[in-house]
Amino acid sequence: MGLSVRERGETVATLRWIHVRLMETIASWIPTTPEMEIKLAFGTHVWDLAQHADALGKRTYELRMPLQHSLPPSDAYQAYLAGIAAITDSAERVAAFYDAVLPALARRYADYLSRTDQLLDAPTVRIFKHIAAEQARMIGEGDDLRRELANLPAAPRALADGLKQQEQAIADFVVHRDEKTEAGAA
């Protein structure tokens, strides 16, 4: 059995929250990262993440939620993102974003696509596939960036590996709300 309308909406709204947070994170890194090429890559990808958040936010409206609705992910996922936002070293920022965060999101999208009904949830499927393709491009641009910056010291492999493990340990990043509680809160 596929996902309910409510489960789809919660997942989409949670992913919107995550994309907005990631947009803010790499935006905050732009003035504080010395290397111009990295600033420019982050500046480019701020716009990509904003567009992804926007597409997700339009879909929430179609899933019986407000337009551009966001739901915070689980505490563990928020802690994972907060840890990434606190990174200060340029090479580590690049590694965290392009080697850990974006590939982890790709896995989340693939997992969702394997569980949802492709016909009943076709608009979400289209959006997720589009975002996944875009983020694959962004990962490639992260590789280009490191080729351009041959002098950038490599971030410790353990950093990306540790972040991947931390993310994979979070079974479900979506907090499923009680329908009555949600209605009361609204």
Added chain:
Amino acid sequence: MAVDPAKTKVVRGVTLRADPAREDCFVVSQHETEMVSERDYNSPAAVRSIMHREYNNEVQNTEIAAQMLVDFPDAPWELRMELARQCWDETRHARMFLRRVIELGGRKGESPIKNGDWAIIGMIENLPGRLLVQHRLFEGGVMDSFKQVARGFREHGDSRTAEVYETILADEIQHVRFANQWLRRFSKEPRAVMQMAAALNYAHGVLRALSPKDGDRSLDDVDLAAEDHSIEINTEDRMHAGFTQAEIADLVRRDRHGLPAKRTGATA
């Protein structure tokens, strides 16, 4: 939101936002007297220096738009989308100018840079004030100067550089236009109007305090106080960007009286 004193600097008695991070290859200047100022379109060294200055200006614009996304998370989503798009635009502009520096035989870090716009905007603590000063005042001024500079390069046979300026000018129209649209909305809120007035007053005060004084000379010995910075108002593009006829007439009138109605990107 108050600016953390640890994130400020003082230049000629004026408190400004401390510089954003830069690589060691750059010499970061604090005042026009520490910059190269020659504007000769026929001098390859001067042209490279102009391109290099513009390169850093565009990086600054990326940083300013990005910092607005960070500092104002509760801004309307449609406005945040405009700022995010601007981040991308400014990165492309920076790449265009650096590419031109390299085509002309230069390199990143070859001449001093100055983060003047960042230093002012970073001291303005509210969104309406930043939109007014950065987008309407500074980028509005860039629309005027880029049109004139593009024409100058074209007249001197450098159509490749002119094309870069013309391309960027088209993008800047949209940046000024979205700001004007939001400023008109904000202008219905008295608190926002006060914030805009305070920001404008602050920016004009800083520009006045940092403007070249008699005897100020650039690194390449240009008499800065004697330089002519007059730039024709770019009426057509200002209209595209949402300025009304009356607002443009005000700018022209202020220009005639020598008031600091605008600044050029080339002096940022």
